[in-house]
Amino acid sequence: MITKTPFDRREFIKTAAAVAGVASLPGFAFAQGAKVRIGLMLPYTGTFAQLGVAITNGFKLAIEENGGKLGGRELEYFTVDDESDPGKATDNANKLVTRDKVDVLVGTVHSGVEMGIVKVVRESGTLHINPNAGAGAATGALCAPNIFRTSFTNWQPSYPMGKVLADRGIKKVVTLTWKYGAGEEAIEGFKEGFTKAGGSIVKEMYLPFPSVEFQPLLTEIASIKPDAVFVFFAGGGAAKLIKDWQAAGLKGKIGLYGSGFLTDGILDAVGDAAEGIETTLHYGDGIETPKNKTFRLHYAKTYKLQPDVYAVQGYDAGLLLVAGMKAVKGDMSKKKELYAAMESAKIDSPRGAWTMSKAHNPIQDIYLRKVVGKENKVIGVAHKALADPARGCKMG
Numbered sequence: 265m266i267t268k269t270p271f272d273r274r275e276f277i278k279t280a281a282a283v284a285g286v287a288s289l290p291g292f293a294f295a296q297g298a299k300v301r302i303g304l305m306l307p308y309t310g311t312f313a314q315l316g317v318a319i320t321n322g323f324k325l326a327i328e329e330n331g332g333k334l335g336g337r338e339l340e341y342f343t344v345d346d347e348s349d350p351g352k353a354t355d356n357a358n359k360l361v362t363r364d365k366v367d368v369l370v371g372t373v374h375s376g377v378e379m380g381i382v383k384v385v386r387e388s389g390t391l392h393i394n395p396n397a398g399a400g401a402a403t404g405a406l407c408a409p410n411i412f413r414t415s416f417t418n419w420q421p422s423y424p425m426g427k428v429l430a431d432r433g434i435k436k437v438v439t440l441t442w443k444y445g446a447g448e449e450a451i452e453g454f455k456e457g458f459t460k461a462g463g464s465i466v467k468e469m470y471l472p473f474p475s476v477e478f479q480p481l482l483t484e485i486a487s488i489k490p491d492a493v494f495v496f497f498a499g500g501g502a503a504k505l506i507k508d509w510q511a512a513g514l515k516g517k518i519g520l521y522g523s524g525f526l527t528d529g530i531l532d533a534v535g536d537a538a539e540g541i542e543t544t545l546h547y548g549d550g551i552e553t554p555k556n557k558t559f560r561l562h563y564a565k566t567y568k569l570q571p572d573v574y575a576v577q578g579y580d581a582g583l584l585l586v587a588g589m590k591a592v593k594g595d596m597s598k599k600k601e602l603y604a605a606m607e608s609a610k611i612d613s614p615r616g617a618w619t620m621s622k623a624h625n626p627i628q629d630i631y632l633r634k635v636v637g638k639e640n641k642v643i644g645v646a647h648k649a650l651a652d653p654a655r656g657c658k659m660g
């Protein structure tokens with residue numbers, strides 16, 4: 265689904281400026297008075313559809329809570345459903361950047377699609393805020409002054425689970441994920457933490473994205489009998505795995521662990537099959553802070569839905585943009601000041617306050633959570649103030 269721009273802004277500004285004879289004035293007032301063009305490139309169909317919706321909701325909520333404007337300017341949304349399809353990613357990003365001439369591109373969920381966005385915004389210089397996709401390179405080897413992330417790297421929430429499991433005496437683990445960037449990086453992160461703490465991976469299992477043909481793999485897991493299984497799945501695929509795990513009779517026999525995407529946003533869909541599953545993530549529903557409570561109430565009232573980690577990441581993307589735009593009073597031509605303000609922002613997030621690393625990725629606490637009823641309850645902190653190593657980033 266694509267919202268078309270009603271007119272070509274550059275042409276319009278050029279003409280208006282020529283008429284008024286002010287085109288060469290610094291801080292051209294009309295451009296500042298124009299609406300801020302926000303491009304949302306997210307999945308609204310497919311296995312990650314709900315994630316895209318939650319991010320959009322969170323983003324819009326943050327803007328509304330801040331008066332519905334950015335640095336005094338009104339805004340206009342341009343939306344593209346990226347379908348979590350990496351093959352269409354550069355075309356979709358170009359639609360927003362070249363055709364719709366967005367001032368900021370907010371997206372996406374899928375790491376492969378994110379790589380397409382990164383390519384486009386590195387070339388165009390468009391401000392980019394990534395509210396989910398964990399692709400390490402976006403704030404690693406391909407980091408850039410105009411690229412910001414309000415979520416995590418794939419490494420970040422998985423790495424701490426390695427030590428958590430090793431400390432419990434778990435020695436042999438099977439890993440299972442989709443074979444694509446995010447899955448592979450999440451497993452690498454877990455493996456690094458787990459092997460460093462003395463554990464070993466007995467088998468790495470993969471299936472193509474977004475397949476949910478888990479049955480043969482679960483049969484194999486039952487015959488291997490590992491101490492535990494660590495997975496990366498999210499959205500519809502995660503819900504299916506949890507149900508299949510129970511149906512295969514593995515629940516209660518072999519521990520199922522993962523980064524918290526496994527159990528976020530899907531608890532209503534899986535009934536009691538998720539009860540007791542422990543995961544690590546930078547958010548938990550029951551965080552006992554006034555900020556989280558207010559956020560959850562406001563979100564639930566506005567959207568008639570419970571928020572999840574994706575809603576929080578979208579919300580924080582909104583807060584980050586609000587902070588930057590406030591610093592430059594809506595004048596996006598002041599790129600240096602805008603980026604500096606975003607880089608130094610302290611985001612008062614429902615997950616807990618966080619700051620940006622030099623590579624533009626959150627430095628944040630990773631919680632240990634457990635599913636209790638319909639909640640991802642926080643039962644501890646698996647790693648305090650964890651920063652991604654940002655391998656290969658030359659910035660900062």
Ligand code: PHB
Nearest residue numbers: 374375397398446498525
């Ligand atoms: C990703 O592809 O980077 C990704 C997708 C869904 C998640 C987390 C990461 O929940």
